[in-house]
Amino acid sequence: MGDAQVHALREMDLSIASGEYLAIMGPSGSGKSTLLNILGCLDRPSSGRYILDGRDVGRLSDEEMAEVRLRKIGFVFQFFHLVPRLTALANVELPMLFAGVPPRQRRERAAAALQAVGLSARLSHHPPQLSGGERQRVAVARATVMGPSLLLADEPTGNLDRASGREVVGLLESLNARGLTLIVVTHDPELGGRARRLLRLVDGRVAEDRAAAGSSSVAARTPGGRAAADPAPDIIGGG
């Protein structure tokens, strides 16, 4: 490669409708993580635009990006990323801490979120005292407690045994069924196959974008194309 600049993503024109269930697959280095970071407002595209709910994220300040992550986006990571010294309840309270929710309300909402993922008996446990599946469910509770419109899961089952993995996937799908847009990045073909839309990346390009049987309302856009469904995450890239 003679180029000084390496583009992780190229010629991408993608729109994702609200309430969609999308899996992103592809080999290592195919640009999955970069795409996820851009979708999650953790990173800005070096060129091109990312329109989320009608706002051009690339033009937002760092503070505004943080605000978008706080209010609109939930993350679930492969390695859970719980703060080990905080209880399950305190971990779920964290985003509300940054949103300035008063303490009592914070505790109530966190407890409710943990109850929703079936962990009402584990509120005061610390992460090391929880099983992998339980930890990931705490992470899901934390990701959803602020009522985001987009949930991003990066290999959510990558560090779990099959049974726990299935549980967590069931949890994520039930959230999607209630209208939350769900995007899963995975190596696991079985998990990828469950999504209603599958995006396969190779060398930073969309190699395949197919709707699972019975799914509707999804289409890959060629450059210049524009998503119809707004408000929705919508990425338009070039490079």
Place this chain on the structure above:
Amino acid sequence: MGPADLLQYAASALRGHRLRTGLTLLGTAVGVTAVILLTALGEGARRYVTQEFASLGTNLLIVLPGKTETSGMTPFMGTAPRDLTLEDAEALLRTLPRVRRAAPLTMGQAAVRYLDRERKTNVIGSTADLLPVRRLSIAAGRFLPEADSERGGPVCVIGRTLQRELFGAVNPLGQAVRIGEWRYRVIGVMAGKGESLGMDMDDVIVVPVASSMRLFNRTSLFRILIEVSAHEQIPQARRDVIDLLRQRHDGDEDVTVITQDSVLSSFDRLLRALTLALGGIAAVSLAVAGLGVMNVMLVAVTERTSEVGLLKALGASRRQILGLFLAEAALLSAAGGALGLGAGYAAAGLLARLYPALPAAPPTWAVVAAVALSVGVGLTFGVLPARQAARLDPVLALGKR
């Protein structure tokens, strides 16, 4: 997020590393303790000296012959200073209502003999007023009689050292000692006062002033010690004394009047400066403790990189991350400061118990400064690591494990 949330989160982070937190606390605490203890020592020394002076009487004026300010020029002007005389002392006492007592003072050295024993000692000539003016007290017998100073009978009062050296076990009262040609009857022994501002008041013999002037063949006084009626009247009394003596000395102001206050305040200034210097030296150790805080915080940021990444992903703004780490640094140094405060007070208290003569107590300004400095130092040295945390790229930070 409110201050309570910040502190709670910071406290949880600090609890996670008890040993490291403890050692950093210790560093700050030692710094604060040093400031408090050293300034307490300086303050103790200041109070000790002040009390020593107060024991001499704070209403004291000291008149000395010669005007110190113009001494270099005087001979050429042809106005050599006149002597202070016994009449001057009597005039001061008689004429000035603000002068309650005036003790004329002569000083000399002579050999004092009792039988075959002899000791060279300080001979003070004065009047009965010396006893109250210098706050002296009598152990046995009585002091010089209240009589016309011109007459001055052949009596003397001796200090304890002189008593021990000359008389041993013999009761000195009523015995006769010789100074040169003159015989004096011992009528009293002074209670021990020890070294008092450069003069050993135990190794001394006090005789009536007129008698001492004959003894040393002098007409002039060494000093006049004046006790003013009230402390507030000192400045006015000082002017009165100068005016009266100028009048008596043909219009020349040829005496110097030192107030006890002026001597006291120069010592006071000196010792305050000493305290300040000691505090400054101790403050250096506080600054070093600040470096410790910075070191710990830098390690904390490095160690918790992925935590910072997570907090950012969850929606924490830069300012909030900055606040979290600053709160941690502030908490660390404030807790260290509080610890040092306790230890400092305890150490100063112990010192005051061990050496009751030295009233060691940390001055308020030093306590306030030590605590403010420790928190200030913690915050200052916490800024760099906190900014580093706030600037972390969330993507890279999350990737680190």
